[in-house]
Amino acid sequence: MASWLNRYSDFLAYQRGYSAKTIAAYREDITDFLAYCDSKKADIRTVNEPFIRDYLFYCLSEKEISKRSVQRHLSALRGYYDYLFKKGVVVANPFRQVSSPKDGKHYPERLYREDVERLLKENAERTDDLALRDQAILELLFSSGLRASELVGLTSMQIDFAASSMLIHGKGKKDRYAPFSAKAGETLRKYLKESRPILLDKRKNPRKSDRVFLSAKGEPLTVRGLEYILDSLEAKLGESLHLHPHILRHSFATVLLEGGADLRYIQELLGHESINTTQVYTHLTQQELSEQYDKYFPSLKKK
DSSP states (O other), X not given: OHHHHXXXXXXHHHTSOOOHHHHHHHHHHHHHHHHHHHHTTOOTTSOOHHHHHHHHHHXXXXXXXXXXXXXXXXXXXXXXXXXXXXXXXXXOOGGGGOOOOOOOOOOOOOOOHHHHHHHHHHHHTOOSTTHHHHHHHHHHHHHHOOOHHHHHTOXXXXXXXXXXXXXXXXXXXXXXXXXXXXXXXXXXXXXXXXXXXXXXXXXXXXXXXXXXXXXXTSSBOOHHHHHHHHHHHHHHHTOOSOOOHHHHHHHHHHHHHHTTOOHHHHHHHHTOSSHHHHTHHHHHHHHHHHHHHHHHOHHHHHO
16 A cells, blocks of 8 residues: 555645645654554555544554644545545545544643742853853743744844834734843843854854844854753753743743733734734633632532
8 A cells, every 4th residue: 555655645745735744744644554554454445433443542542642643643544545535445434434532722831930030040140151142032032922933033123222122023024012121131231242242253154143142153043043042951950841932932921911911912912913812821820720729629629
């Protein structure tokens, strides 16, 4: 059946116009199912609904694949079997009779104010050449709620220190003004004056960059580079906070919401197109309230 998978890949590429990355993901999912069939000595042309459900249970319990990934598996296999059905290889598509496992709500992780304050305090004690840059990144992400792409794409022309604000070019070419704290502004000024010139001198390319944040080699920072910086920070400081740009963005939003900020105001600050996207933060705080209730009122829960 390997030849049919190759033909299907060509069909997705030339007839459907799928990207190479998407086709590779589909092939991986389909190949996984074919391997499972081989292990069970099952003919893929005659698999039925019970067999498919056993496979899904195997993915969830044995391979510990998330429900979302299993949904992707099913989508890939439905498409593949549709293709086999049209080509007369199978007499029906059994995957059309199997529903996807329901994916529960996933609420964003966040840090509490004390976590962020401890992180900033510990990082401020560093004395290496990159400490000031990293401090500016942490303070700006937490006090402004920027996306990773927005932070790495930031230029000095976008910053208004007098107004403690930045003009951010967000998703969908939607511009917004993002304020930052006085402390973040102070650290950012110091970084631009003291550390950034040193990093810029390390750059091999003589052409200067207008990007605010630079890598250790003086090149414009990338999203992957930013993620690496946060990973390295945890190792340097001995923390285990699962640092990621989005966690600091989520923390920014929940701190505002818990402080009483209007949801529409938070929507504007985050650059969300729809209020429904921002609504997840209300669910996050409600979830925490429920957890606190269950913790401190166990007798009521038992009743």
